[in-house]
Amino acid sequence: MSIFLQGTAGVALAGLLGAVRAQGRSMIDFPKQKIVVAGAGSAGIGVLNAARKTMARMLGNNEDAFHSAGRQFWVVDAKGLITEEREDIDPDARPFARKVKEINRQGLGEGASLVEVVNQVNPDVLLGLSAVGGLFSKEVLEALRSSTSTRPAIFAMSNPTTNAECTPEEAFSIVGDNIVFASGSPFKDVNLGNGNIGHCNQGNNMYLFPGIGLGTLLSGSRIVSDGMLQAAAECLAAYMSDEDVLKGIIYPSISSIRDITKEVAAAVIKEAIEEDLAEGYREMDARELRKLNQEEIKEYVLNNMWSPEYQTLVYRNE
Numbered sequence: 090m091s092i093f094l095q096g097t098a099g100v101a102l103a104g105l106l107g108a109v110r111a112q113g114r115s116m117i118d119f120p121k122q123k124i125v126v127a128g129a130g131s132a133g134i135g136v137l138n139a140a141r142k143t144m145a146r147m148l149g150n151n152e153d154a155f156h157s158a159g160r161q162f163w164v165v166d167a168k169g170l171i172t173e174e175r176e177d178i179d180p181d182a183r184p185f186a187r188k189v190k191e192i193n194r195q196g197l198g199e200g201a202s203l204v205e206v207v208n209q210v211n212p213d214v215l216l217g218l219s220a221v222g223g224l225f226s227k228e229v230l231e232a233l234r235s236s237t238s239t240r241p242a243i244f245a246m247s248n249p250t251t252n253a254e255c256t257p258e259e260a261f262s263i264v265g266d267n268i269v270f271a272s273g274s275p276f277k278d279v280n281l282g283n284g285n286i287g288h289c290n291q292g293n294n295m296y297l298f299p300g301i302g303l304g305t306l307l308s309g310s311r312i313v314s315d316g317m318l319q320a321a322a323e324c325l326a327a328y329m330s331d332e333d334v335l336k337g338i339i340y341p342s343i344s345s346i347r348d349i350t351k352e353v354a355a356a357v358i359k360e361a362i363e364e365d366l367a368e369g370y371r372e373m374d375a376r377e378l379r380k381l382n383q384e385e386i387k388e389y390v391l392n393n394m395w396s397p398e399y400q401t402l403v404y405r406n407e
Contacts, residue, residue, distance in 0.1 A: 095313060096294035097132055098139035099301070099322045101216070101246060104292050105140060106326035107339030108214060108242035108269045116326060120144040120158060123237075125212040127203055127254060128219035128247075129166040129182045136218060136246075137162060137185055143319050159184060160191075163210055166219075169200030204228045213238040217254030220247045225255035230263040239267075240337075246273040246292060261287040269337050290340045297321050299346070300353025307354065307393055308361035309368035309375065317360045324356035325349065347394070354390045359383065 105124070106116045124140070126133060144158035145151075164171045164185045171178065172187045192198065196209050207215065207229055215233055217225060225245060233241055241264065245254040257270045261279045271290040279287035301321050305313055328341050328349060341349060361367040362379055369375040373389065381389060 095135070095318055096298050096301070097246075098135040099297045099318050100292045100294055100325070101136045101218075101244065102139045102143060102319070102322040103296070103325035104244060104271045104290065104339055105214060105216075105242075106143075106323060107290075107329065107334060108240075108271075110326065110329075110331070110334045111242070111269045111337055111339060112213075112238060112240045113335065116323065117147055120148050120161065122161060122214055123163075123210055123212040124161055124214040124216055125163045125165065125203075125206055125210055126185075126216045126218065127165050127221075127224055128217060129164050129171060129179065129185075130218070130220070131181075132246075133164070133218035134181045134185075136216070137164065139315070139318060139322070141184075142315050143322070146316075146319065163187065163206050163212070165201075165203045165206055169202055170197060170206050172199040174199040204232050207232040208235070211235050211237045212241070214242045214244065216244045216246070218246050219254060220252045221254065222247070222252045223255065225259070227259075227263060230255065230260060233264050240269060242269040242271070244271045244292070246271070248273045250274040250276070257287060257289040269339060271339060286336075288337045290338065292340060293343070295343070295346065296325055296340065296349060297353060299350040300324075301357055303350060303390065303394070304354035304357025304361070307370045307373075307390060308358040308366065308378070309370045310361040310366040311368070312366065314360070314364055314366060316364055317357045317366075320356040320360035321353045324353050328352060351387060351390050351394065355383065355387045358386050358390070 106119055109116055109119050126137060141158045145155040148154035148157060162185050171182055172189055172192055174189055178186060243260045247253055253272055253274050257276050257279050260268060260270050266281050271292050273292055275291050276289040278289050281287050329338060367375050367378050369378050
């Protein structure tokens with residue numbers, strides 16, 4: 090997976106984990122989430138793989154856990170729901186193809202439309218990575234009202250704004266006030282009346298790119314492992330206070346980006362050490378790195394972060 094897709098997958102994964110918290114549940118309940126995904130391109134499959142691996146790690150990180158995690162996704166592309174009956178199925182999408190007998194019991198079949206899938210599955214999350222503007226139509230959003238979730242989440246992640254699957258105004262007005270909304274493009278929050286705000290969370294790659302890069306560099310790891318990516322996503326998801334998350338705010342303010350970067354980098358280094366991938370950086374060799382506790386790792390990161398501080402230049406007219 091390219092670093093760009095890793096960043097996209099990591100930020101989306103952090104949002105998905107944050108949505109679990111917004112339901113008043115622990116992130117460890119993530120494997121119980123039913124997720125309908127619109128879009129099976131490289132970005133969509135990248136997010137799916139990251140989410141599935143994270144679910145599997147939470148369930149025990151074995152073959153049964155990986156298989157069980159795969160059953161939490163229903164993937165819909167331009168031809169409809171992807172099942173094992175699909176001819177010439179994309180190899181990357183094959184692991185997420187639904188079994189025919191299982192899907193028939195749900196009243197669905199190969200090529201079922203997005204609205205049909207949402208109606209029958211009643212998902213916790215509707216995740217858009219289709220690059221098709223307006224794909225989450227009035228009918229699709231109305232179907233999401235039947236979600237079994239206490240607080241369904243809508244991720245309209247396609248860029249730019251014209252490609253967003255829906256707007257926050259559409260989501261809140263059709264599905265209701267008690268949802269979590271996130272997008273890949275910037276949108277303004279929605280005034281819901283009576284002093285209530287519908288928060289629009291922008292899943293920007295910049296939340297993770299600096300921290301993943303810095304953490305990988307300072308650990309001396311030669312690769313960015315799935316575990317390091319998951320650690321970064323979980324760190325970002327846990328960054329928000331319970332109070333903010335219960336308001337539907339699942340991504341922090343960009344103004345906190347330096348502190349976020351420190352926390353994410355430290356989480357990445359810790360995971361690299363645990364996976365025996367850390368080789369050290371400059372004077373901090375692998376042996377010394379392993380001796381550091383969590384606070385010392387954060388201090389190590391902070392001491393190696395560049396600060397854009399410049400001397401004041403005074404010009405004198407002669």
